[in-house]
Amino acid sequence: MQLGVLGLGRMGRIVVDRTLAAGHDVVAFDLDDDAVAAADDAGATPVDSVAELAAELGDEKRIWLMVPAGEPVDAALADLEPRLDGDDIVVDGGNSHFEDSVRRAEETDAAYLDCGTSGGPAGAELGFSLMVGGPQWAYDELSPVFDAVATGPEGHDRMGPAGSGHYVKMVHNGVEYALMQTYGEGFELLANGRYDLDLESVARTWNNGAVIRSWLLELCEEAFREEGTDADELGDVADHVAGGSTGTWTVQEALEQEVPVPLIYQSLAERFGSRAPESGRFSRRLANRLRYGFGRHEVAREE
Amino acid sequence: MQLGVLGLGRMGRIVVDRTLAAGHDVVAFDLDDDAVAAADDAGATPVDSVAELAAELGDEKRIWLMVPAGEPVDAALADLEPRLDGDDIVVDGGNSHFEDSVRRAEETDAAYLDCGTSGGPAGAELGFSLMVGGPQWAYDELSPVFDAVATGPEGHDRMGPAGSGHYVKMVHNGVEYALMQTYGEGFELLANGRYDLDLESVARTWNNGAVIRSWLLELCEEAFREEGTDADELGDVADHVAGGSTGTWTVQEALEQEVPVPLIYQSLAERFGSRAPESGRFSRRLANRLRYGFGRHEVAREE
């Protein structure tokens, strides 16, 4: 099979390499010439423009978009659209909002597959987990590529119609936030608890046979190993958690569906809290002051 | 009626003054001579020791303890015990744990009333809310004093047997934590929201007729008035909330009774969070690092 890949960043490049390794042909394009040259070196056919990409792919184009969510996806689709018809298939492998994917699927003449992609750069070796939404025939047609990019046939499935792939990926990320925060709470208690523990040893012991073993816990173990070995085993890692868009979408959707997700919400709130203004959290400042109001307790003040 | 008051701090002194104002006699003792002298000036009979206090009160002693919870209560009771019999009544007006009160009620020969006291220094003018546990006859006997110390007959009641007064006060304080944090959340959103608002004006408008009006909201209004008038209307008030023992007891009891109290718990957790070590919350530091682990997102680090 011949696959066009549009977007050759870290994730796009993994798609290229795994597709090539499975014996398929890849036509590669990116706005960054160096990225195109590197894909060329890896065995892909380099092209200089979207027009050339489309020309190279001929009829029945199969195109994988791996560009940042939002505007870049719409921009790529605008370039592609005049060259697409109903025999073509476009995959969006990024973190798009599912409602954007539904809209794009309706707007394009091609069959549109929204493909939630999880696994991060580690997927280069292991393969990704792919959650795909869109027409069944298009999913079936691209299965050889999905087999290659995912961990194998078990690592991808069609979730349902347009938008369902990114919908499931959105919820995946909400769960991811809360799993991370949960491990964090456990280790925070251990780090501040009654015993002087080696957190790397704790994580390793848990990762071998314990109920809570997981890939994220392996990453905890790795973090403790790489960041330090003293009581505070995270070295200079700051209390500042970036990101949050997919978790926010998850909570927004849970509000719409009236489904309680307090753990996912709280893990998102912790991120917001980690990015509070320098003066701190206003709510707690007010609680501090109110204790004076009714009890004449001393007010802690900034120096 | 003649009342002995043991402990003449801010709260004890209010008990003295309100009891005197209602036409009763007060015998006053404190380890601090100045506090005794001040009570003397106010019209109380000063005494130099617990022995003298007991002697002055004669038979059918009525004694109000207003000393810090814990050790000081046991110490006062140890001094009093040889001088007490079943016709005497001892009131503990402090923030004792209800299980201590049950124990003390069992250990003393006197009738023991555990009396949760709410209202803070503002109670000097308005009177307190008194939640009383212990024998009915002792509660009835002391009602004239409770009428004087509380806002009036509506401001006190017998909750039930020994410990119930401090039990209800404990839950009161758990509720208090969550009410404060709730107002804090609302004002935090307004302070960081889309409009440049005058928070004092918001609080005043709400306090006049709105569903959420309350004494704590009046204290919010006061805080905004006294601390500042610009966008950030809490001046240099720090994000550091002290205290937490009664809230902790509330959550502990809720765990025992298997009653979910997530709002009360979270308001306590916010206090703990406001007192995190300088390196910040370990849980969030780990989440920060894990985002690198799976996604190669840049790790924010302390400088």
Place this chain on the structure above:
Amino acid sequence: MQLGVLGLGRMGRIVVDRTLAAGHDVVAFDLDDDAVAAADDAGATPVDSVAELAAELGDEKRIWLMVPAGEPVDAALADLEPRLDGDDIVVDGGNSHFEDSVRRAEETDAAYLDCGTSGGPAGAELGFSLMVGGPQWAYDELSPVFDAVATGPEGHDRMGPAGSGHYVKMVHNGVEYALMQTYGEGFELLANGRYDLDLESVARTWNNGAVIRSWLLELCEEAFREEGTDADELGDVADHVAGGSTGTWTVQEALEQEVPVPLIYQSLAERFGSRAPESGRFSRRLANRLRYGFGRHEVAREE
């Protein structure tokens, strides 16, 4: 002053009565003829249509909309619009979303005041709390009416430009949810705790002098008095909390502003939880089943 009131439901009727009582003239319209007739009996000038309302008010119309949020507001404004110019003032006293209010303010030729109204039917006697957004001149012009409808001059204020009144009201309602749930947690613990308490007595005692006294706590006291006097003092009141739109808006806005509001969120989640499907909460059903998965703990099943 002459005020047109459009919408004569419970809240609209209170606006009519309080405005009349303050010596102003009211022109009253509603789609329901009976409501118009009742307002006529109360002293208002009845009209049969929006056209007649506008005609009666002449130049410099002052019109108070008190219709359900959403479509009805737009419908009323569509009827009014051809009859409005820049000397007219329209007040929306309902629970509109602030973004709708911003849009409507831009679309109408009249000066538009979005007016958050709190206090419920109890406001008939006491007066409401009014949070007003929009042009200063229009707010000033309507102040006599606001004085009448609110508890008095302290019970209303201009929060800021268009939308700010409904914005502050939205946050008010989020706070309201969490205050209710907080009192609920406290009383749930007391109802399931170690003592057999009279919850009405607890609430009354707290309402007289305690730090947590509030109007909502007075409503708790009333609820316990009216619903029952045994251990379970809420009779047949169901665990089913309706409503939730303004609380949802509050959380949505807090997500946008990245402000943590865990207590408000959780109080909303409790409402969702109280409306779970008959099979219960899926999350807990899965946790139940997972305990079998790793520990062979017996799975509780529906009969």
Place this chain on the structure above:
Amino acid sequence: MQLGVLGLGRMGRIVVDRTLAAGHDVVAFDLDDDAVAAADDAGATPVDSVAELAAELGDEKRIWLMVPAGEPVDAALADLEPRLDGDDIVVDGGNSHFEDSVRRAEETDAAYLDCGTSGGPAGAELGFSLMVGGPQWAYDELSPVFDAVATGPEGHDRMGPAGSGHYVKMVHNGVEYALMQTYGEGFELLANGRYDLDLESVARTWNNGAVIRSWLLELCEEAFREEGTDADELGDVADHVAGGSTGTWTVQEALEQEVPVPLIYQSLAERFGSRAPESGRFSRRLANRLRYGFGRHEVAREE
């Protein structure tokens, strides 16, 4: 090595089998004769009493207790104590509270190892994760047995002094609660969301390469496969989560250490909520009633 195993329930029996499989000798005792006979069949040396167990083991006894936490551990130790000296080693492989383990370590003459054991019955094949507290020499001495019972040398480690093994296991379980509830929230949203999804397929796709893959997620996949295949894929599994002691201990310890653990707390609160009385959650019933109090909203009532 010769190991005495006291307690031959499901977990104890796995200890026996894995120890035998590694070429060690096992002396097996249980109050249940059938369990002893079964261990005999499996190759262990059966004994009829604690006295006989001790006699069979001779000097330098190595004894693994695998009995329910609490009273049974103390009872077993009371029987053993007269027969123990400082050359003996006792392992408690159950879910004891760490403070009990500290006490028992102080009270016994033997070297005492508290050993948190995770992995459940699945550990029969895979081996357990063992978190061990107590003297280094005793841990080293028993390492061959730990190698056999755990997944291997990586599956066990000495956490620190007495109590630390059960301390780390306690926190492990708190984390376990929150991980389960987190997956539950994700699947609850998917089950009630916009798409008709096959949850088993979702779980399988995630388990192959996704960031959130874990053993618990494999158990989710198994649960969906075994319980049903329709939209509601948990069949008649009830919303009733039993258990909670170790999670309660975790939260209690976090309160002592003033470490915020809102996700772990909430997952425990969900269990409590799933076991609410038939009338439901009092807090939400009160919120329901309060909405009538201020807004005259209809009160939902039990039929």
